[in-house]
Amino acid sequence: MERVTALATAVRAPLTVDRRYLAAVTFGVLGLIDIVVFGLLALRHSGDASFNLSPAGSGVQIPTIRVAAGSACFALGVVSLGLGALRGFMPLSRRSKRLAIASVLLCFVISLLCWADAGAIPLNLVNILQGTLIASIPLVLGALAGCLCERSGVINIAIEGQLLFGAFAAAIFASAFGGLWVGLVAGSLAGGLVGVLLAVFAITFLMDQIILGVVLNVLALGMTNYLYDRLMAQNPNYNTGNTFSTIKIPGLSQIPVIGPAFFDSNVFLYITYIAIILVQVALFYSRWGLRVRAVGEHPTAADTVGISVVWTRYRNVIIGGLIAGIGGAYLTIGSVGSFNPNISSGFGYIALAALIFGRWTPLGSVAAALLFGFCLELALVLPTVNPALPSPIMNMAPYVATIIAVAGLVGKVRAPAADGKPYVKA
């Protein structure tokens, strides 16, 4: 993909640390955190960590798993160190490298949970998995929206604004017209409206796309705060707080562990599944997607072979807005019900980080969004499990792990070549 010329090779960024050893050292650092931080702290609490794998009242009960927390942390840390040594000294295939990264991160997560739960009430892993998926919904949809925009060459920092405006519109339309589906459609359209603004100013008026995205976020925040004060705060009928009810998928929801986590939620989770599949297939397995990516990488070439750059970008930015709007609608009518000022509280920026972390691919972004969703879920759950622990430090751990992972494992990422550059026909 990368256009390598003699000059480009000569001036390539001289990263002073070799990626192979950096990854090995990163594995080692994560392993040492498992052992030194989580392991030793867990020993001080002297107790077993116990994990539940079946939700309360489910038909199939799986016995609670008990492990000695300290020893488990030590073992997981040793595994990570071993993988680090393997990564440093053995030539690994691409697939095994990814497997190694996933294993080390999993070890980190499990030892974090072991430490948090040492000597406390059992931690229900199914609930955590379910909570992670649900918390990821706005992040996943936001990241997919960004993916559609940026693959066609328009930088989308306005994800935050699209989520916020979608959340507001969904709440007010669902309340005023008494229909949750009306709210869902309205939320999606509101996100699309922000997408239209983004498209008009970025593509037609050639405005700097970073400024534009930030401005649209400010405008969405200001408008929703203002309208909240003027309409909702004075008239609760505009903010009734109804939410979609849970739909159990028959059959699939009976599978132990996976069923309750993946197939027992409201409609937003299922929409998210569909969106992930659609965006991935459309972008990478269809002629449509090939054209979109061509426009994002080399618009002049795409134009030469007869693809309309402007139309492609307009279409993608607006579709992205519609998707992010659904994510926004989730924040109100899919979870808490009523709208509150700044309810998106930075989720759009986390989605943006997930998009970059995932190297502008749908599946990568989804994986990163799930990681961030897990962070959000832990922050909710852990204080209730073990109040004695310093919850801010635990909340911090996943973000620190993300920084370590980004620095040590992902490294330099490359955006679509024409991302952020307005196209002016020569």
Add this chain to the structure above:
Amino acid sequence: MSDVPAAAPEPIPAEPSAPDKSRARLTGAVIIEAITQGSSTVNTILAIFLALVVGGVLIVVSNPLVTHAWGSFFAQPGYTLGQTWHAVSFTYTQMFEGAILNPSTVNAAFHGGSVAAIFYPLSSTAAQATPLILTGLSVAIAFRAGLFNIGAAGQWVGGAVVATWLGFGVSLPLGIHVIVCVVGAFVGGAAIGWFVGLLKAKTGAHEVIVTIMLNYVMYDLLQYLLSHPAMLQQPHQTNEIAPPIANNANLGHVGGPPPQVGVGFLIAVGAALAVAWLLSRTTTGFQFRTVGASPSAARTAGINVERSWILVMLLAGGLAGLSAATVIQGTNTQLTFNSYGTYGPDGITVALLGRAKPIGVVLAGLLFGALHVGGTYVEAATLGQVPADIVTVLEGLIVLFVAAPALIRAVFRLRATSGTGMEAVAKGWNG
């Protein structure tokens, strides 16, 4: 490293800051030309005007009295238009009186009232603008080197923690204590920024991800520090609040009562001048700007791109830390979990409105400070009928229209010219 020639061709002459080649005399023809073709200044004024008009529409639409009057527009058009004009003009007049100058205080001063009251609005505006200017500079200087610093909020927290800790934890004589705290805040913020630059330079980690993650890390760290008396929490407190800093550590203000300006404001203006000097008059600044324009060209020319990234993020973090110093040592005296407010995100908007130029950032910061003061004032004056959030909308509209000169030209039928387009302020993801 071996690809790059070891001996960098130093010193690169600092490029003078592009003096106006045709220093136009202010003749009538020049002014008319500026207006019809839309010079940068005219564009900005028209953009602010357009933002006020669009904001006015929002005020009207959300005012039940006025929307009711519009229902009977054909029956009594005069009344309708009068109500509309009144709603809009009242809001903007109140905002102006709250933030800039209230004519009634001038009148009162002539009849034996206090002269200080005249200057009260301007003093508040300067105080509100101070932290915004500094976070704006933080974001702006990173933009000039091609980096997007979303982490001013986290760096702000870093500075605030150090300033608070030095503020109540140590006991120093008057004068020295203030300086130690301000320097400490700079160092606290700079450490966070430096870390971001270091990761980018050594491993290629994208600064947008790292700064966003660090913001959350710093929020959590702040919460931890403020909930443990052994750390920063005020003893015998259940709230997340730090002890007040010592009197010696207070920045205080010059002048007053009211015709006064906080020392923090002077620090902000001084920092802007320093950044302007750095960017336009030093080799380092030239390197920053070259790296911002094109990292690969800079590298070919022998500039150490990685060093520039680290240094510029260090300075950006330090500026955000100074912003914290002006708040903790200037207006708040006590660090709480909510102290960081929206200085970080607002800094991005201020930097963009100021086109990432130090003087522009100062003006943008003052405008935003005035809007914040005016918004609070108008909410109080209208008993909540016009929420203070109207200024957030106005801020967004102003930046939107300022950054889209093509739209302004289309709306006001200005002739399109070559060369009055916006230069790129922010770079895309690939630097």
